[in-house]
Amino acid sequence: MRALVCVSALGCLLFGAANLAAQGEQIFKGKICMGPEGRTPTTINGELSLPCTIPHPKRGSGYILFNPETKTTYQLDPRGKAKSFAGRRVVVLGILDQGTSTVHIDEILSALPAKIAEAKSVYIDCDNCVRGMAAAWKAAFEVLGDWGRYDVTPDPKKADLILLFSANPYVGDYVTRDGPDTRAVKVETTYMNVVDPQTGADLWGDSRRWSSFMVAKATRSLIEQLRTQLALEKQPDSQLLPEKQHEHRTWAPFGN
Amino acid sequence: MNVFRALVFAAATSTAAICASAAGGVLEKVAKIQVDPTVVEHPENVDDSTAANLARYDLRAAVRDAHLEEGQPADIRAHIVLEGFSSESRARRAIDAGSGRSVCTVDARLVFEDASGKELANIKIHVRGSVVPVQGDAAAPQGRESSSDLERRLLREIEALK
Numbered sequence: 574m575r576a577l578v579c580v581s582a583l584g585c586l587l588f589g590a591a592n593l594a595a596q597g598e599q600i601f602k603g604k605i606c607m608g609p610e611g612r613t614p615t616t617i618n619g620e621l622s623l624p625c626t627i628p629h630p631k632r633g634s635g636y637i638l639f640n641p642e643t644k645t646t647y648q649l650d651p652r653g654k655a656k657s658f659a660g661r662r663v664v665v666l667g668i669l670d671q672g673t674s675t676v677h678i679d680e681i682l683s684a685l686p687a688k689i690a691e692a693k694s695v696y697i698d699c700d701n702c703v704r705g706m707a708a709a710w711k712a713a714f715e716v717l718g719d720w721g722r723y724d725v726t727p728d729p730k731k732a733d734l735i736l737l738f739s740a741n742p743y744v745g746d747y748v749t750r751d752g753p754d755t756r757a758v759k760v761e762t763t764y765m766n767v768v769d770p771q772t773g774a775d776l777w778g779d780s781r782r783w784s785s786f787m788v789a790k791a792t793r794s795l796i797e798q799l800r801t802q803l804a805l806e807k808q809p810d811s812q813l814l815p816e817k818q819h820e821h822r823t824w825a826p827f828g829n
Numbered sequence: 830m831n832v833f834r835a836l837v838f839a840a841a842t843s844t845a846a847i848c849a850s851a852a853g854g855v856l857e858k859v860a861k862i863q864v865d866p867t868v869v870e871h872p873e874n875v876d877d878s879t880a881a882n883l884a885r886y887d888l889r890a891a892v893r894d895a896h897l898e899e900g901q902p903a904d905i906r907a908h909i910v911l912e913g914f915s916s917e918s919r920a921r922r923a924i925d926a927g928s929g930r931s932v933c934t935v936d937a938r939l940v941f942e943d944a945s946g947k948e949l950a951n952i953k954i955h956v957r958g959s960v961v962p963v964q965g966d967a968a969a970p971q972g973r974e975s976s977s978d979l980e981r982r983l984l985r986e987i988e989a990l991k
Contacts, residue, residue: 699962699975707931707961707963710961710962711879711883711931711961714879714882714883714886714961715878715879718879718882725886726889727886727887727889727890727893728889728890728893728899
């Protein structure tokens with residue numbers, strides 16, 4: 574009897590693994606909300622939504638991905654990866670287990686604001702780019718030229734977006750400050766922020782802690798990450814990812 | 830002696846008049862300029878693949894600094910003919926490492942044409958300095974935090990044609 578249970582358990586395990594392996598990695602878009610699965614979405618401002626923030630969630634409740642357009646919900650695994658994105662629109666790359674409607678997360682990214690996708694021109698601003706950081710401007714100019722997606726304008730007032738490179742984290746003061754960043758610069762980390770020139774809001778940002786000798790490479794990597802994410806968001810929901818795109822990803826969305 | 834002075838004065842004024850008629854005033858009442866892509870005549874003399882784009886960027890920045898609108902279509906079109914571009918040598922780069930400054934040598938011509946393609950001005954440019962905006966540069970145009978040597982040179986030429 575014990576042997577039978579073991580064999581059937583192993584069979585289930587193998588079958589499950591084969592089932593997952595047969596499927597490729599897919600893109601899932603939606604909002605991260607607190608489970609359990611099957612919660613009734615409500616209409617807020619004409620948009621179908623789930624109340625995502627719960628002050629005291631019940632023990633055992635997990636995070637789910639809810640797509641208001643397709644009205645579908647998925648369980649997310651592992652739960653920890655979704656926690657920091659609660660209440661936000663995201664793009665999840667993962668493998669769907671159709672039996673349990675669970676997405677096994679490979680990567681999870683905050684969805685880009687529409688302004689980034691709609692923008693046509695950018696201004697490259699290298700803030701307090703002294704010493705090694707000076708390499709950031711030219712590296713950004715080169716990559717953007719190769720990409721060809723945006724017109725790199727020398728006029729920040731005419732730009733739809735500001736690409737801000739700095740060795741210090743952005744504090745949201747692009748519009749309000751009266752000159753360059755005056756903080757001390759220790760070139761260890763290269764920060765890139767996509768800033769709204771009208772409001773100074775940080776639309777997207779990431780960093781690479783790759784030392785002062787790798788500023789150009791870090792800059793290229795950050796722009797490449799933005800480019801990949803823009804390409805991912807153009808894909809329809811549940812789109813199967815080409816294997817190459819996954820293999821050649823050069824950035825690490827979970828810290829670096 | 831007075832005759833000599835008069836001759837020198839006459840020669841100087843006539844030369845100035847000729848120069849003024851040849852170049853000055855081309856951009857006198859111009860409000861908008863279209864900046865066309867850089868022309869690279871001898872690619873073998875350009876050792877940086879982004880040089881053409883950088884030159885065009887600097888020209889656009891100079892047009893902006895000259896308080897002219899940049900866009901298309903415009904009655905006046907400008908472009909740079911890049912004849913030579915060399916980045917600094919490896920030895921120089923090693924010396925400048927960490928300073929954030931990179932020195933390039935640019936040989937070019939700044940060309941202005943009217944809408945029909947007729948050449949209005951053709952100015953020889955030779956710059957040894959930065960082509961990438963350098964922040965905290967004291968010589969940067971007013972209101973700007975960064976500029977390059979090439980941009981400032983182009984600005985001077987544009988201002989001279991106004």
